[in-house]
Amino acid sequence: DSIVRELLEFSATNHPDVRDEDLNAIARHSLNLMQYELKKHHITLAQELAADLPMLQLERNKIQQVFxxxxxxxxxxxxxxxxxxxxxxxRPLAGERLTALGGASSRFGPGETMVIAEIEDTGAGIPPDQITKIFDPFFTTKPTGVGTGLGLPVSKKIIELHGGAIHIANREQGGVRVAVVFKTSGGNNYEKETNPDH
Incomplete structure (x- = not known):
């Protein structure tokens, strides 16, 4: 049942039902829903949410799903x-921040102001031979029978339908850093991605 739902999410081409949203509020609500898991696994939460973020055009439930x-x-x-x-x-996207996005940087122009959410863990990181496959549908690093391998592809699709990008890399000090990047202007890229002739 959950596999079917995720498959539908992955193949969906519905235009995001966007409105002005506070990304910090979505992040906080998502973290509140995670409190049990964090306590259960003895994980410390460190939050540094900027007070002056501009409002973004987002579909709240979809972005919460990604978080x-x-x-x-x-x-x-x-x-x-x-x-x-x-x-x-x-902040403006330039220099090392643009480079850090890798291939995802092609969605943005140098100097554009971005709103960025970074999520870091202190785990073992992703094996180098697997990191290029993490957005492939059905690829998973989890044991057989655990997970569908669709979580990251679905998340990537949702962010791209909002005109944003997601980049995942291992941290030098261990663990993984995820950067979810949104434009502060120009809305989402849905029309040009799904209707190239219009």
Missing amino acids: INLFLNAVEAMPDGGTLAVRTYA
């Missing part, structure tokens, strides 16, 4: 406890 998926991935990467760090900030 919860990313938080769950982080929790599962730290079975013996650790730290989940969540931060948000807005």
Whole structure:
């Protein structure tokens, strides 16, 4: 049943039902829903949410789905406890930040103001031979029977339908850093991605 639902999410081309939303409020609500999991796995939460974030055009439930998926991935990467760090900030995308997005940077222009949510864990990281496959449908690093391998592809699709990008990389000091990047202007790219002739 859950596999069918995720498959439908992955194949859906519905235009996001966007409205002005506070990304911090969505992140906080998603973290509140994760409190039991964090306590159960002895994970410390470190939050650094910028006070001056601009409002974004988002579909709240979809972005919450992305956050919860990313938080769950982080929790599962730290079975013996650790730290989940969540931060948000807005700034022009340039230099090392543009480079850090890798291929996802093609969705943005240097100097554009971005709102960025970063999620970091202190787990073991992603094996180098697997990190290029993490957005492939049905690929999973979890044991057989655990997970569908659709969480990250679905999350990527949701963010891209909002005109944003998601980038995942191992941290030098261990663990994984996820950057979810949104434009502060220009809305989402849904029309040009799904209706190239219009």
